[in-house]
Amino acid sequence: MNRPINLFEYEVTAKQHLEPMALEYYQSGALDEITLRENRLAINRYRLRPRMLVDVSQRDLATKLLGQTLNVPILIAPMAFQCLANSEGEIATAKAAAISNVVMVLSTLSTKSLEAVAAQRQNTPQWFQLYIHRDRSLTETLVRRAEAAGYEALCLTVDAPMLGKRESDRRNQFTLPKTMELANLSMSNLAIPQTSQESGLFAYFAQQIDPSVTWKDLEWLQSITSLPVLVKGILRSDDSLKAYEHGAKGIIVSNHGGRQLDGAIATFEALTEIVETVGDKIEILVDGGIRRGTDILKALALGAKAVLVGRPILWGLAVEGMKGVAHVLQLLIEELDLAMALCGCASIEDIEPSLVKINY
Numbered sequence: 630m631n632r633p634i635n636l637f638e639y640e641v642t643a644k645q646h647l648e649p650m651a652l653e654y655y656q657s658g659a660l661d662e663i664t665l666r667e668n669r670l671a672i673n674r675y676r677l678r679p680r681m682l683v684d685v686s687q688r689d690l691a692t693k694l695l696g697q698t699l700n701v702p703i704l705i706a707p708m709a710f711q712c713l714a715n716s717e718g719e720i721a722t723a724k725a726a727a728i729s730n731v732v733m734v735l736s737t738l739s740t741k742s743l744e745a746v747a748a749q750r751q752n753t754p755q756w757f758q759l760y761i762h763r764d765r766s767l768t769e770t771l772v773r774r775a776e777a778a779g780y781e782a783l784c785l786t787v788d789a790p791m792l793g794k795r796e797s798d799r800r801n802q803f804t805l806p807k808t809m810e811l812a813n814l815s816m817s818n819l820a821i822p823q824t825s826q827e828s829g830l831f832a833y834f835a836q837q838i839d840p841s842v843t844w845k846d847l848e849w850l851q852s853i854t855s856l857p858v859l860v861k862g863i864l865r866s867d868d869s870l871k872a873y874e875h876g877a878k879g880i881i882v883s884n885h886g887g888r889q890l891d892g893a894i895a896t897f898e899a900l901t902e903i904v905e906t907v908g909d910k911i912e913i914l915v916d917g918g919i920r921r922g923t924d925i926l927k928a929l930a931l932g933a934k935a936v937l938v939g940r941p942i943l944w945g946l947a948v949e950g951m952k953g954v955a956h957v958l959q960l961l962i963e964e965l966d967l968a969m970a971l972c973g974c975a976s977i978e979d980i981e982p983s984l985v986k987i988n989y
């Protein structure tokens with residue numbers, strides 16, 4: 630088999646390795662998938678204005694985030710149920726993250742426990758993504774476990790008070806096979822229900838996730854932990870300001886990969902106003918449709934400190950387990966390195982706003 634040479638080829642190849650229910654769960658967006666498509670279109674509307682005759686013989690992709698040095702400005706986005714792609718699931722992803730020196734953000738809804746994933750870390754930091762459950766003591770226990778296991782930041786996902794309507798999941802009555810569990814929650818007897826006429830995950834959110842969460846709860850979360858909290862799922866400058874005022878240390882500009890509110894703006898459309906509002910105060914990250922090294926360069930030129938990559942990680946996992954994830958990351962890193970050279974950037978600090986231009 631010829632190895633895929635880019636992330637789009639990974640997607641094509643992954644389709645041969647996944648059961649239809651898993652594939653559709655991974656790839657789909659909400660409703661008509663307008664936002665899912667728009668994330669890519671918005672990135673492509675930006676064009677690069679490369680700078681010439683700069684010495685780019687030595688390039689450094691390292692950057693600082695929350696006071697820590699990252700090898701590259703790329704993180705693995707939190708994604709639920711990775712055992713649907715590969716039997717090692719989140720363990721394989723964590724191993725690939727560690728060998729690639731890339732921060733992995735582990736989902737609350739992982740199919741391997743947060744402690745087992747933490748054991749794969751080596752020296753690479755890991756972050757934990759949090760959904761606030763109706764049961765606050767359960768939520769607090771998750772935070773304590775994440776702290777004890779050495780996770781270095783929490784990402785509070787705020788764009789999912791209810792789950793978006795993903796029609797293929799409804800059609801498939803999406804649920805987990807009996808061999809898989811909500812590894813962080815099974816001791817509380819929580820599981821994805823089997824439902825007729827509905828996605829089991831949709832039903833899980835309706836039953837278990839707290840839709841009454843507000844900015845006060847962001848303060849509550851910070852009152853019970855000393856870990857830095859980032860808010861994931863912000864799309865407006867006024868919300869970014871509130872996140873800052875309520876103590877968040879960072880924002881992930883995200884529309885959940887087009888899986889929540891269809892018709893929501895693309896993340897690259899939201900990024901500029903958010904950078905202008907709080908970019909000098911807290912860390913701004915972005916995700917949604919990042920598939921090329923040039924996409925990362927554009928995000929950084931627009932003021933993001935780093936990007937998160939979602940589905941392509943699952944495609945790598947489905948095709949070749951840990952090796953596939955590591956290869957997806959390697960391809961992205963090589964492409965970013967080349968994009969920097971061709972734009973006249975020897976370091977991440979050299980990536981500045983004049984390198985991009987919007988093309989209407």
Ligand SMILES: Cc1cc2nc3c(=O)[nH]c(=O)nc-3n(C[C@H](O)[C@H](O)[C@H](O)COP(=O)(O)O)c2cc1C
Pocket residue numbers: 654655656668706707708709736737738758786861883884885886887888916917918919937938939940941
């Ligand atoms: C299969 C799948 C599961 C996801 N699960 C979660 C999750 O548990 N928590 C969360 O905050 N975001 C979740 N997301 C959203 C991602 O973290 C991220 O925002 C999005 O995938 C980025 O877009 P991209 O897939 O186009 O790169 C999930 C996305 C996918 C595709």
